[in-house]
Amino acid sequence: MSSRLANHIRLISARGDKALGVFVTSGFPTPPDTPDILRAIDDGGADFIELGMPFSDPLAEGLPIQHSSGVAIEAGITMKQTLLFAANFRKHSDTPLVLMGYANPIVKYGISNFFRDARSSGVDGVILPDVPPESDSPFLLAAELNNVDLISLIAPTTPEDRMAFIDKLSTGFVYAVSVTGVTGSDLGSKAPIQAYLKRASTVLKHNPLLVGFGIRTRQDFLEMAEFTDGAIIGSALVGKIDELWGQPKLSQHDKLKGVKAFIHELKTGSLNA
Amino acid sequence: MDNSLSSTSLGASSYSLPDERGRFGPYGGAYVPEILVPALKELIRGFSEAWQDPSFQLDYHDLLGTYVGRPTALTFANRLTAKLGGAKIYLKREDLCHTGAHKINNTIGQILLARRMGKTRIIAETGAGQHGVATATVCAKFGMPCIVYMGSEDMERQQLNVMRMRLLGAEVRPATSGSKTLKDATNEAIRDWVTNVRDTFYIIGSVVGPHPYPQMVRTFHEVIGSEVKNQLKKAENRHAPDLLVACVGGGSNAMGLFGPFLNDPSVSMIGVEAAGEGLDGLHAATLTLGEPGVLHGAMSYLLQDEEGQVALAHSISAGLDYPGVGPEHAYLKDSGRVTYVTATDTEAIEGVRLLAQTEGIIPALETAHAIAALRTLAPTLDRNQIIVVNCSGRGDKDMGTISAHL
Numbered sequence: 001m002s003s004r005l006a007n008h009i010r011l012i013s014a015r016g017d018k019a020l021g022v023f024v025t026s027g028f029p030t031p032p033d034t035p036d037i038l039r040a041i042d043d044g045g046a047d048f049i050e051l052g053m054p055f056s057d058p059l060a061e062g063l064p065i066q067h068s069s070g071v072a073i074e075a076g077i078t079m080k081q082t083l084l085f086a087a088n089f090r091k092h093s094d095t096p097l098v099l100m101g102y103a104n105p106i107v108k109y110g111i112s113n114f115f116r117d118a119r120s121s122g123v124d125g126v127i128l129p130d131v132p133p134e135s136d137s138p139f140l141l142a143a144e145l146n147n148v149d150l151i152s153l154i155a156p157t158t159p160e161d162r163m164a165f166i167d168k169l170s171t172g173f174v175y176a177v178s179v180t181g182v183t184g185s186d187l188g189s190k191a192p193i194q195a196y197l198k199r200a201s202t203v204l205k206h207n208p209l210l211v212g213f214g215i216r217t218r219q220d221f222l223e224m225a226e227f228t229d230g231a232i233i234g235s236a237l238v239g240k241i242d243e244l245w246g247q248p249k250l251s252q253h254d255k256l257k258g259v260k261a262f263i264h265e266l267k268t269g270s271l272n273a
Numbered sequence: 274m275d276n277s278l279s280s281t282s283l284g285a286s287s288y289s290l291p292d293e294r295g296r297f298g299p300y301g302g303a304y305v306p307e308i309l310v311p312a313l314k315e316l317i318r319g320f321s322e323a324w325q326d327p328s329f330q331l332d333y334h335d336l337l338g339t340y341v342g343r344p345t346a347l348t349f350a351n352r353l354t355a356k357l358g359g360a361k362i363y364l365k366r367e368d369l370c371h372t373g374a375h376k377i378n379n380t381i382g383q384i385l386l387a388r389r390m391g392k393t394r395i396i397a398e399t400g401a402g403q404h405g406v407a408t409a410t411v412c413a414k415f416g417m418p419c420i421v422y423m424g425s426e427d428m429e430r431q432q433l434n435v436m437r438m439r440l441l442g443a444e445v446r447p448a449t450s451g452s453k454t455l456k457d458a459t460n461e462a463i464r465d466w467v468t469n470v471r472d473t474f475y476i477i478g479s480v481v482g483p484h485p486y487p488q489m490v491r492t493f494h495e496v497i498g499s500e501v502k503n504q505l506k507k508a509e510n511r512h513a514p515d516l517l518v519a520c521v522g523g524g525s526n527a528m529g530l531f532g533p534f535l536n537d538p539s540v541s542m543i544g545v546e547a548a549g550e551g552l553d554g555l556h557a558a559t560l561t562l563g564e565p566g567v568l569h570g571a572m573s574y575l576l577q578d579e580e581g582q583v584a585l586a587h588s589i590s591a592g593l594d595y596p597g598v599g600p601e602h603a604y605l606k607d608s609g610r611v612t613y614v615t616a617t618d619t620e621a622i623e624g625v626r627l628l629a630q631t632e633g634i635i636p637a638l639e640t641a642h643a644i645a646a647l648r649t650l651a652p653t654l655d656r657n658q659i660i661v662v663n664c665s666g667r668g669d670k671d672m673g674t675i676s677a678h679l
Contacts (some may be wrong), residue, residue: 042420056582057568059463060306066450078580103567108581130304130567135293155308157470162310180308181468192491 003149005048005096005124005172007210009229011245012047019222019230021210022046023100024237025054026085027077029245037241038089042125044263046095050127050232053082053101060129062184064235079109083121090122098129098151098172106139107175111238116140125149125172128137133169139167151175156196163203173208175232176200178224180214184235187214190223197227231268289537290604292316295484297604303483305463305570312470317485319390321592324492329385336381337496340414343378345369345497347504347661352631357647359490360515360654363508363663364485364634365501365530365585372668374637375494375526375539380476382493384411386548387474394473398462400427400455400522402434403637403666405476409443419443422461426453427591436668452585457594479523480599483570487528487599502533511658517542518650519663520642521592521613522557524602528666529663531611541612544602545590545646548615555587560606560613573600589618589674590638592666622678624648625668637666638674 012019022041026034034051040074041049042089054069054077061069086097099118106114106128118126131139133152143150149172155164157180167174176195179185193211201209210226212232225231240262244255265271285612295317304311323329324592337343346366354362358394367375380397387395395412397419399405405421411418412419421438425447426434451457459481466475480487480494498517505511513534519527521544534540549556556562559574568583576584576596586596605611616624624645629635636644643662651660668675 057456057460059460060467062464070451074582078542082377103584104575104577105581107566107572108579109579129306130570132303132305132307132310136373153307155306157308157311166307177306177308180470182464185468260575 003172003238004241005149006208007098008048009173009210013208013229016035018221018225019047019210020045020228021048021050021212022237022263023050023052023234024241025052025065025072026082027054027072027075028068028073029241030075030083031072031077034085035088036252036256037259038085039092040259041263041270042093042095044260045267046263047230048096048098048232049123050098050100051082053079053099054103055102055105058102060182062182062235064184064238067242068238079105083117086123087121096124097122098125098127099123100129103128103131111138112142112145115146115148119148121144123148125151127151127153129151129153129173133166136168140243144271153177154200156180156193160203162197162199167204167206170207173210173229174204175209176209176228178213181213183213187220193224194227197224201227218266221266229264237262275361275487277439290601291484291488292422293490295488297601298503298607299378299565300313300572300600300603301484301487303570304567304572305483305678307465308467308470309459311394311481313385313483313485315390319486320489323386323389329389332385333382337378337663341371341377341381342369343496344504345507347501348632349508350632353628356631357651358375358653359656360658360660361656362647362651363505363659363661364632365497366496366663367526367663367665368636368640368667372403372407372410372631373669374403374407375497375529376478377384377410378496378529378549379478379490379493379525380404380407380411383474383476384415384417387417387476388415390474392472392474394469395476396422396462396473397476397478398422398455398458399478400424400458401595401670402431402438403592403670405443405445406434406437406441408478409438409441409477412443413441420465421445422448422458422465424448424452424454424458427455427458431591431670454582456597463569474639479525480528481523481569481597481602487571487601490525491528491532491601495524495532497526497529497663498533501530503603505659505661511659513537513540514633514659514661515654516650516658516660518545518643518660519664520593520639521598522547522595522639523597524599526663528599528601530661530663537609541615542610543646544611544613545642546613547590547593547621547642548617549587549589551617552615555585557586557588557593557595558615559596559638561615563596565603568597571600573603574598574606589621590642592637592639593642614646616642620645622675625675626679632666635668637668638671640665
C-alpha cells in the first residue's frame with residue numbers, strides 16, 4: 001500500500017516547497033502539556049510531527065533530548081499515554097504523525113501489539129534509531145502487517161549499496177542523519193553534508209529523503225533541504241520548550257504561542273505567526 | 274550429586290554460536306544507530322582476518338606471555354577444599370594478571386586489532402575502573418590516546434582507579450546522565466563512537482554490546498579456559514573438570530573460562546550473579562530476575578520496569594553493578610547449558626574472608642561472589658570430582674569497601 005506520509009511529502013515537493021518535520025518528546029515538560037504542544041506545532045505549520053517515546057538510555061540523543069526524555073520518564077509518561085496523545089491529536093488534525101523511540105520499550109510492550117495500537121491511534125510511521133533495517137526484522141514485519149511506515153535511517157558513513165538496500169526496506173521516507181553524531185550536534189561545514197545528501201538523493205528510488213540532526217534555524221533548514229524533500233528539527237524545539245517553560249511569568253497560552261511562532265518561522269521565515 | 278549440576282547435552286560438539294549475524298538464538302544482534310553499521314562490518318572483517326593471521330596470534334600471545342604474565346597459575350585450594358568438604362577446588366588465578374584482573378586479556382587483543390585497522394584513538398567505558406585501567410595500560414604501552422568514560426558516581430566511589438587511569442595518561446570523562454554509573458558511561462562511549470567513528474576504536478570491556486563484541490571479547494578471554502585444559506592435564510591427568518564456576522556481571526571472565534568447554538557435555542557450569550541486598554531488594558541478578566530486552570546494542574536479559582525503562586542495578590561490587598548481561602549468557606541460560614545462581618553482598622564479603630583465610634588470596638568483590646557459591650556447591654560433589662573457579666581479580670581495589678563491612 002502506498003504511504004500517506006510519503007504522498008504528503010511528495011505533494012509538498014511537487015509544489016516546490018520543502019517539508020518541515022518537527023520532533024517533540026512525549027510527556028515533556030509534563031504529560032498534560034503534550035496535547036497542547038502538539039497542537040501548537042501543528043498550528044505553526046509543521047508538515048508532520050514526530051512524537052518521541054522517552055527511553056532511559058537513548059544512545060543516539062544529545063543532551064537536550066536526553067534531558068527531555070529523563071524529565072518525561074520522571075513525570076511518569078507511559079507508552080499507553082503516548083499512544084493516547086497520538087489518538088487524540090488525530091481527532092483534530094490530518095497532519096501525519098510519526099513515533100520515534102528505541103527498541104526496548106517496544107519489545108517490552110510487544111512488537112506486534114505496539115504496531116497494532118500505533119495504527120489504531122492514527123500513527124503514520126515509526127522511527128527506531130537503534131534498529132537498523134534487516135529484511136526479516138520482526139519490527140518490519142509488524143509494521144507491514146499493520147500498514148504503519150517503518151522509516152529507516154542513513155548516515156554519512158553509509159555506502160551507496162546500503163543506501164539502496166535501506167531505501168527498498170524503508171517506507172514513508174528515508175531519514176538522513178546529517179553528521180556523524182547525536183541529535184543536536186553541530187553541523188560544522190555544510191558543504192560536505194550537502195554533497196552526501198546530493199549523493200543520497202540520486203541513490204534513492206522509492207522514498208522521499210529528509211534530513212535531520214543539528215538543524216536549528218531557518219537558514220539551516222533551507223541549506224540542509226536544498227538536496228532533499230525537507231528537514232526535521234528536534235533538539236532546537238526541545239531547547240525552546242525548556243526555555244519557555246522555564247519562565248514562570250509566562251502563561252500557558254503565551255508559552256504555546258512561543259512554540260507556534262518558533263515553528264512558523266522555521267517553516268516560512270516570517271516571525272509573524 | 275545435585276541434579277542441577279548434571280550436564281545438559283547439546284548434541285555432540287554442536288556449539289558454534291554466534292551465527293553469521295551475531296545471534297545466539299534470539300539474543301545478540303546489533304541494535305545500533307545506522308552510523309555504526311559500516312564500522313561494525315569493518316570490525317567483523319578486521320577481527321576475523323586478524324584472528325586467522327599467524328602474525329597477529331604471535332603478537333597477541335607474546336604480549337600475554339611477556340607483559341600480562343600468562344599463563345596464570347592453576348592453584349589447588351587445599352585448605353578451602355578441606356574446609357568445604359567436597360570436590361577438589363582449583364583456582365584459575367586471573368588475579369595474577371598485570372593490572373590485577375582478567376580484563377587485560379581482552380584489551381591487549383583489541384588494541385592490537387585497533388592498530389592493525391589503522392585506528393588512532395581509543396575509547397572505553399568503565400564501571401569499577403578495572404577495564405578502564407586495563408585499557409589505559411595498553412594505550413600507554415602502545416602510545417595511543419585514550420579516553421575512558423566513567424559514571425560520575427563511580428568516579429567518586431573508585432577514586433583510586435581514576436588516579437591510576439590518569440597516571441597512565443588516559444583522560445577520564447565523567448558520565449553525568451541517568452544513574453551516573455556503568456550503564457551511562459557505556460551510553461556516553463557509544464555516543465562518542467557515533468561522533469568519531471572514522472578514526473576511533475571502541476574497546477568494550479565485557480561480552481556485551483553489538484556483534485561482533487560478545488564473540489570477540491569471549492575469544493580474547495578463552496585463553497583462560499584453554500590454559501585450564503592444559504594445566505588440569507598436568508595436575509590431575511584429567512581433560513576437563515566436573516564443574517566450572519565464575520561470577521557474572523557482563524560475563525566476560527565466565528565466558529573466557531566456559532567457552533573452551535561448551536562442547537564437552539561432561540562439564541557442568543555455574544555462573545554466579547550479584548543478588549545485592551537480596552533478590553527482593555536492590556540487586557544485579559539480571560539473568561535470574563530480568564527479562565529479554567535491548568540495551569547497548571544487543572538483545573539479552575535486562576533489568577527493566579513495566580515501561581521498558583532500564584532499572585537501576587545494585588551490587589557491593591561495582592564490576593557486577595550492571596542491569597544487562599552478555600547475550601551469550603542469555604542463550605546459555607535458556608538452553609540450560611549453564612546454571613545461574615546468585616550471591617548477596619553479605620555472602621560476597623564472607624567469600625572474601627573465606628578465601629583470604631584459607632588460601633592467602635584476597636579476591637576482588639566480583640570474584641568473591643563465585644567463592645561464596647562454592648560453599649553450597651562444593652559439598653554436593655564427591656571428593657574425586659573437580660571444580661575450577663575463576664579467581665578473576667584481586668581485592669586490593671576493594672579494600673575500602675571490604676574494610677567497611679568486616
